[in-house]
Amino acid sequence: xxxxxxxxxxxARVSVASVSRALNGSPAVTDETRQRxxxxxxxxxxxxxSAARSLITKRTQTIGALLPDLYGEFFSELIRGIDLAxxxxxxxxxxxxxxxxxxxxxxxxxxxxxxxxxxxxLSPHVDAAFLRANLPESTPAVLLNxxxxxxxxxxxxxxxxxxxxxxxxxxxxxxxxxxxxVGGPEDNFDAQQRERGYREAMAEFAPxxxxxxxxxxxxxxxxxxxxxxxxxxxxxxxxxxxxNDMMAVGCLRAFAESRLRVPQDVALAGFDDxxxxxxVVPALTTVRVRIVDLGRRALECVAAAIEKPGxxxxxxxxxxxxxxxxxxxxxxxxxxxxx
Amino acid sequence: xxxxxxxxxxxARVSVASVSRALNGSPAVTDETRQRxxxxxxxxxxxxxSAARSLITKRTQTIGALLPDLYGEFFSELIRGIDLAxxxxxxxxxxxxxxxxxxxxxxxxxxxxxxxxxxxxLSPHVDAAFLRANLPESTPAVLLNxxxxxxxxxxxxxxxxxxxxxxxxxxxxxxxxxxxxVGGPEDNFDAQQRERGYREAMAEFAPxxxxxxxxxxxxxxxxxxxxxxxxxxxxxxxxxxxxNDMMAVGCLRAFAESRLRVPQDVALAGFDDxxxxxxVVPALTTVRVRIVDLGRRALECVAAAIEKPGxxxxxxxxxxxxxxxxxxxxxxxxxxxxx
DNA sequence: CGGCGGAATGTAAACGTTTTCATCCGGGTT
DNA sequence: AACCCGGATGAAAACGTTTACATTCCGCCG
Numbered sequence: 001x002x003x004x005x006x007x008x009x010x011x012a013r014v015s016v017a018s019v020s021r022a023l024n025g026s027p028a029v030t031d032e033t034r035q036r037x038x039x040x041x042x043x044x045x046x047x048x049x050s051a052a053r054s055l056i057t058k059r060t061q062t063i064g065a066l067l068p069d070l071y072g073e074f075f076s077e078l079i080r081g082i083d084l085a086x087x088x089x090x091x092x093x094x095x096x097x098x099x100x101x102x103x104x105x106x107x108x109x110x111x112x113x114x115x116x117x118x119x120x121x122l123s124p125h126v127d128a129a130f131l132r133a134n135l136p137e138s139t140p141a142v143l144l145n146x147x148x149x150x151x152x153x154x155x156x157x158x159x160x161x162x163x164x165x166x167x168x169x170x171x172x173x174x175x176x177x178x179x180x181x182v183g184g185p186e187d188n189f190d191a192q193q194r195e196r197g198y199r200e201a202m203a204e205f206a207p208x209x210x211x212x213x214x215x216x217x218x219x220x221x222x223x224x225x226x227x228x229x230x231x232x233x234x235x236x237x238x239x240x241x242x243x244n245d246m247m248a249v250g251c252l253r254a255f256a257e258s259r260l261r262v263p264q265d266v267a268l269a270g271f272d273d274x275x276x277x278x279x280v281v282p283a284l285t286t287v288r289v290r291i292v293d294l295g296r297r298a299l300e301c302v303a304a305a306i307e308k309p310g311x312x313x314x315x316x317x318x319x320x321x322x323x324x325x326x327x328x329x330x331x332x333x334x335x336x337x338x339x
Numbered sequence: 340x341x342x343x344x345x346x347x348x349x350x351a352r353v354s355v356a357s358v359s360r361a362l363n364g365s366p367a368v369t370d371e372t373r374q375r376x377x378x379x380x381x382x383x384x385x386x387x388x389s390a391a392r393s394l395i396t397k398r399t400q401t402i403g404a405l406l407p408d409l410y411g412e413f414f415s416e417l418i419r420g421i422d423l424a425x426x427x428x429x430x431x432x433x434x435x436x437x438x439x440x441x442x443x444x445x446x447x448x449x450x451x452x453x454x455x456x457x458x459x460x461l462s463p464h465v466d467a468a469f470l471r472a473n474l475p476e477s478t479p480a481v482l483l484n485x486x487x488x489x490x491x492x493x494x495x496x497x498x499x500x501x502x503x504x505x506x507x508x509x510x511x512x513x514x515x516x517x518x519x520x521v522g523g524p525e526d527n528f529d530a531q532q533r534e535r536g537y538r539e540a541m542a543e544f545a546p547x548x549x550x551x552x553x554x555x556x557x558x559x560x561x562x563x564x565x566x567x568x569x570x571x572x573x574x575x576x577x578x579x580x581x582x583n584d585m586m587a588v589g590c591l592r593a594f595a596e597s598r599l600r601v602p603q604d605v606a607l608a609g610f611d612d613x614x615x616x617x618x619v620v621p622a623l624t625t626v627r628v629r630i631v632d633l634g635r636r637a638l639e640c641v642a643a644a645i646e647k648p649g650x651x652x653x654x655x656x657x658x659x660x661x662x663x664x665x666x667x668x669x670x671x672x673x674x675x676x677x678x
Numbered sequence: 679c680g681g682c683g684g685a686a687t688g689t690a691a692a693c694g695t696t697t698t699c700a701t702c703c704g705g706g707t708t
Numbered sequence: 709a710a711c712c713c714g715g716a717t718g719a720a721a722a723c724g725t726t727t728a729c730a731t732t733c734c735g736c737c738g
Contacts, residue, residue: 002453002475047449047452047453048453049394049453050390050453050454051389051390051391051393051394051399051453052390052394054390055388055390055391055394060390062433062454070415071412071415072411072412072415072614073410073411073412073415075414075415075418076409076410076411076412076414076415079414079418079434079436080436080437083434083435083436083437084437087435087437087447092433092435092450092451092454093433093434093435094401094431094432094433094434095418095422095432095433095434096422096426096431096432097418097419097422098419098422098423098426108426110386111431112431113386114341114386114387114388114389114390115389115401115431136341249618256620275411275614275615276614276615276618279588279615279618279619280618280619281619281620
């Protein structure tokens with residue numbers, strides 16, 4: 001049915017070995033025969049059978065990506081970065097996303113076994129035991145945004161700490177006497193790091209003020225509730241720094257209901273720079289994370305691990321964030337045109 | 340190194356054929372031996388080598404998804420739907436996205452050759468010639484949201500026409516004497532269909548009014564410009580229906596600058612129901628498209644084509660949309676809490 | 679009691695590559 | 709002239725499955 005290496009060999013009057021060599025760029029073949037074989041292969045539309053090749057080379061040229069139940073921009077951007085880098089390296093991308101719990105993730109991980117040369121794993125469910133149980137020893141893997149730190153695996157994290165630290169500092173520098181933090185879920189790694197960044201910046205740059213954290217869970221609703229509670233406090237209000245943009249949007253709604261003007265009565269900042277952040281009124285000051293870079297770096301990292309199997313594992317990299325100042329923090333007045 | 344079917348066979352004191360049969364559920368094997376083999380396989384952590392299996396069965400259990408340079412919510416939701424359906428069917432998902440032009444898409448399509456049993460293709464660049472040149476005859480493919488209609492391929496479209504028709508009708512029913520349409524890019528299939536839906540609804544439900552279309556290109560900026568132009572018109576202003584939400588957001592900004600109140604002075608609606616639509620003020624009336632369902636249906640469609648190779652191709656399905664009424668059209672006043 | 683049929687299992691070919699090893703050939707060295 | 713060396717090519721094994729076909733075994737019927 002399909003054209004195989006044999007057909008090309010027959011047509012070119014050489015052995016299959018020569019065809020293989022010619023097409024794979026082995027030096028042990030005359031330029032002239034290489035040309036001839038190449039042109040015949042092209043004419044016949046020969047495409048090497050990837051399964052047969054994988055069988056013998058033990059390489060699939062494929063990277064697996066294991067992702068949790070992820071929504072919106074973050075997911076797209078991450079995949080974009082991974083995909084771009086994979087294409088540049090001639091690798092394919094096998095995706096398995098939308099994993100709600102550890103069991104689903106485990107099943108997905110096992111299902112990928114043997115189909116991929118390496119893995120990119122972003123999941124709140126991973127820990128040492130999970131990986132030992134579900135990931136073959138020999139498969140290189142890069143953990144994304146994971147609290148889990150092991151000499152076995154490379155880890156690539158967002159600098160949540162640094163971003164929150166920088167934002168807190170920015171708010172204090174802008175003249176606010178104090179900053180209140182709206183926290184994320186307690187068991188969330190990102191949330192923990194962001195809170196730590198906030199606390200340390202407060203300790204350093206506002207030693208007289210006291211750090212104050214109100215609870216939240218990253219949802220818009222929890223931000224709304226937090227905002228409503230904060231609006232009752234004594235004036236002047238401290239600046240509010242929400243652990244993510246969705247909660248900041250919730251705060252914004254609560255403040256609007258309480259007839260509080262942002263940023264005149266209360267300054268507000270978020271974290272993530274989701275697209276909505278540019279379009280709420282006033283536009284939200286936030287911390288931007290270059291998700292595309294996260295994906296790209298992750299893929300390059302696992303590709304490197306595949307190429308050099310003996311290489312030391314366990315490198316931990318951190319991806320910098322940047323403060324994006326918009327109208328909501330009062331740092332800059334640009335209410336009309338989105339950035 | 341890795342454990343193969345031979346190891347299992349040796350351990351179980353049977354032939355490899357029996358192991359294969361037992362693990363693949365062939366009826367020609369005693370329940371007792373099946374049990375024994377299964378437990379040994381599990382103990383040895385045997386996983387069939389997928390490449391070897393593909394080599395002989397000519398199946399990869401993998402679906403390829405070819406996507407253009409897609410951003411945000413649409414991409415995530417689409418992949419989510421595809422992934423969910425794929426998992427349910429035990430299929431893997433090979434993704435190649437971010438294709439800017441036809442050449443890139445062609446290269447990606449060819450690279451997937453032999454690695455997938457079927458393809459999901461969403462790309463403005465596909466047409467008959469493109470597919471003939473880059474897709475093997477035998478590979479089933481489903482085209483998503485494509486103007487190209489051929490008896491060769493299944494096509495799955497969003498009901499842009501019906502959604503725009505329904506929205507226009509909704510605005511007219513709500514008491515607006517006329518509706519002005521802000522169009523999308525001229526060569527865009529979605530935009531064309533939406534405009535057609537608008538025109539036909541106008542002709543049918545507002546025969547005395549005249550359909551009016553101002554140009555746009557789906558960008559927020561083009562919506563802003565359109566909104567500014569419209570704000571100059573004679574009062575009372577007709578309702579404004581933008582061909583997508585981003586342009587509607589742009590209109591909103593222009594109206595705010597012109598001190599026009601929405602919906603009191605001008606009613607506004609968009610299309611897509613992007614997340615931002617809920618958070619702008621006032622919240623945007625729009626047309627919702629169930630992208631997850633699009634992905635799910637597409638995968639089920641290609642899976643069906645793979646299972647029954649002889650089946651008739653060329654079925655065209657259409658995915659219904661629904662009008663989502665929020666504050667911006669004045670149909671319902673719910674300015675505070677997002678839906 | 680012999681043969682037959684069907685169920686369970688085994689044997690080996692086939693899938694399409696890559697790669698090791700062998701072969702061949704021409705030319706330079708001794 | 710004999711030898712060797714190195715470069716180009718070919719033959720065949722190997723990768724780990726599935727499956728067509730062969731074999732074995734056992735009970736049952738004539």
